[in-house]
Amino acid sequence: MNSSDLDALAGRRVLIKPECLQRTGSFKFRGAWAALSGLPEQDRTRGVIAYSSGNHAQGVALAARMLGVPAVIVMPADAPxxxxxxxxxxxxxxxxxxxxxxxxxEIGQTMARDRGLVLIKPYDDPRVIAGQASVGLEIAEDAARLGVATADVLVPCGGGGLTSGIALALEAHAPGLRVRPVEPVGFDDTGHSLVAGQVLRNAALTGSICDAILTPQPGDLTFPIMQRLCDPGLSVTDAQALQAMALAMLRLKIVVEPGGAVALAAALFQPDAITGDTVIVVASGGNTDPDMMARALTTLP
Amino acid sequence: MNSSDLDALAGRRVLIKPECLQRTGSFKFRGAWAALSGLPEQDRTRGVIAYSSGNHAQGVALAARMLGVPAVIVMPADAPxxxxxxxxxxxxxxxxxxxxxxxxxEIGQTMARDRGLVLIKPYDDPRVIAGQASVGLEIAEDAARLGVATADVLVPCGGGGLTSGIALALEAHAPGLRVRPVEPVGFDDTGHSLVAGQVLRNAALTGSICDAILTPQPGDLTFPIMQRLCDPGLSVTDAQALQAMALAMLRLKIVVEPGGAVALAAALFQPDAITGDTVIVVASGGNTDPDMMARALTTLP
Incomplete structure (x- = not known):
């Protein structure tokens, strides 16, 4: 989807992939479905466990319910x-x-061992990365249909499952589309790690409203993929993410959560850091409380 | 699209047709495109005129721009x-x-005559009704894919262009899907007219937040179609429309304007007036101000 108003604000065409409209309100259902639907029968019977700030939790919970698999989810007590x-x-x-x-x-691994559950990691799992890659396949199809052969593809990045999955899909199907991870300022471990050529950790674990993408460091499986395939990362402030949320409501008629809005924020408020006459933006999820939506709306003039 | 939470609230499956995601944020682009793209060359050169509370205006303006046709739009001064x-x-x-x-x-007809413009009426035009009917074709396709052969189809109703268009398409392609117009209480001219068997006017012209569908009476062309094809109408309060707006944001991640949310409101809050285990709901537009979105969010617990 797109909006001529957002195009004008960004100074180029902005094409949005609205994963907030996906089942469970975020892209995470894709990876969860890919992982759970491939489990052998005895694992499905015992059940699965996942840890998540919320979106992976919902993705695993729905895939488990659809497949008749018991699911335990470990979530932070301060999740929305x-x-x-x-x-x-x-x-x-x-x-x-x-x-x-x-x-x-540790909690996840201990419970998995004690109760014989299969741990479904949120990003460091090849099956999960493969599921998220389906976003990249769809972006490649849509871009081809629109005649877009080269563009930056901005992806909200936590542990890197979505970012690395999209990058793998585009490597194979649309190599002119270059993935760039987008993170909150202060939680831009992936951006810094890409510059340093090694995995770096964030100094803090909390302190941004972008709860969906506050991971301590890039994943063991995802980082090498991102290192090989991604262009430099971008970082946005919470204020920019909030304003992007509000503009998504006003112009695109979609609700995006703060962590899901960072890529749109980069496209709108950091146009000089982006190349080309078209930018592709993933709006990765929309699971946010009414208070946060109301707070975002106050940023509009 | 759908949400298991909304299904639970409504007591049946609720399938949403999200026209707020259409170009210009409402279904109105469809009718405008159908009307303008069929104009003879000399009419395209002189230009078109339309009167509208806003959504038809935007639809005509975009279709005109895409086709290179000059457009004059007559809008109420108190439109959003x-x-x-x-x-x-x-x-x-x-x-x-x-x-x-x-x-x-009168304003539209006078200007059309004085300036040689083609008047594109918002609903009483066979080309416009045919364009809106494409919503019905898509509903018929989606329902067939999901195996839904019988259901109430709730449609926000102003002058009846969308309602009659959908009804015509479903008569031909999915006769088990029965269209029911939904209006704001006090502005339910179509519902009352259907009961009376003749066109009745609303007592008031303003006084509801559902600006998109506040028309004085059903159209001359649309009413006979609705009379032949529609099941009884439904009426919802502004408070119900606001709460439906808020639930659409929270559960579907879409922004629907008050007038666009009346069909969802009927599905959620008047379940006893609806028949069947599935209801189809058109969310007809999403063009609303941030203040109205914030007001809707305050209705959530």
Whole structure:
């Protein structure tokens, strides 16, 4: 989708891939479905476990319900209430933890071992990356139909599952479309890691409204893919993400969550960092509370 | 699109046709394109004129720009600022009038005569009705794919162009899908006219937030079609429309304007007036100001 008003603001054509309209309100259902639908029968019977700030949780919970697989989800206690409620409503058992004091990977691995569950990691899993890559296949198809052969493709980036998946798909199907990860300022571990040529961690674990993409560092599987295929990253402020959310509501008639709006924010507010007469933007999710939507709307003139 | 949360609230499956995602943010582009693209060359050169509370204005303005046709749009001075601004931004000449004291039909016909412009009426034009009917063709296709052979199809109804167009398409392609017009309480001229078997006017011309569908009475062309093909109408309060707007943002991640949300409101809040295990709902437009979005969000618990 697109809007001539956003094109004018960005100074180039902005093509949006609205994953907020995907099942469960974010792209995460794609990876979860790819991972769970490929499980052998005995694993499906025992069940799966996932840890997530919310969107992967909902994706796994829905895929599990559709496939008849029991699911346990480990979520931060301070995740948006909507994401916690949605995950429970999808029939998953939700276990909460303290994001600042506990390690979700350890909790997940311990529970997986104790209860014989298959751990579905949010990004460091080849099946999950393959599922997210389907976004890239669709972008390649849409771009070909529109005659767009070269463009920056801006992707909101947490652990890098979506970013690396899209990059792999475009490498094969539209090599002129170059993926660039977009992160919140201060949580731009992937951008810094790409510059340094090695995995770097963020100094902080909390402190941005972009909850969906606050991961400590790029993944072990995703970073080498991004290093090989991605162009330099971009970083946006929370204020820019909020304003992009508001403009998405006003101009595109879609609701995007803060972490899902960072790529649109980069396209709109950092046009000089982008090349070409067209930019492709992934709006990766839309699971946000009404208070955050109202807060975003106050940024409009 | 659909949401299991909305299904639960409505007590049946709710399938949404999101016309807020259409070009210019409402279904109106369809009718405008159908009318303008069929004009003979000499009419295209002189130009067109339209009167509209805003959505038809934007549809005509965009279709005119795409086809290189000059366009004059007559709009109420109290139309949402966003609709006025968008129409001007699309290159149309905007002429405003006082909704309570002046008659837009007279203004439009006078200007059309004086300046040799072709009047594109918002609903009482067979070409416009044919364009809106394409919504019905798509609903028929989607329903067939999902195996839905019988259902109420709830359509926000102003002058009846969309309602009668959809009804004609479904008569031919999915006769088990029965169209029911939905209007704001107090502006339910079509519902009352269907009961009475003759065209009745609303007592008031203003006083609802559902600006997109506040027409004084059903159209001369549209009413006989609706009388022949539609099931009884439904009426919702402004408060119900606002709450439906908020739930569309939260659950579907789409922005629907008040008048565009009345069909969803009927599905969610008047389930006993609807039959069948599936209901189809048209969300007809999304052009609303940030203040109205914020107001809608305050209705959520």
């Amino acid at each position: 209430a909507l994401k916690l409620a949605n995950t429970r409503a999808l029939g998953a058992e939700v276990v909460t933890y303290d994001r600042t004091r506990e390690n979700r990977e | 600022a966003l609709k006025l601004a968008n129409t001007r931004a699309l290159g149309a000449e905007v002429v405003t009038y006082d909704r309570t004291r002046e008659n837009r039909e």
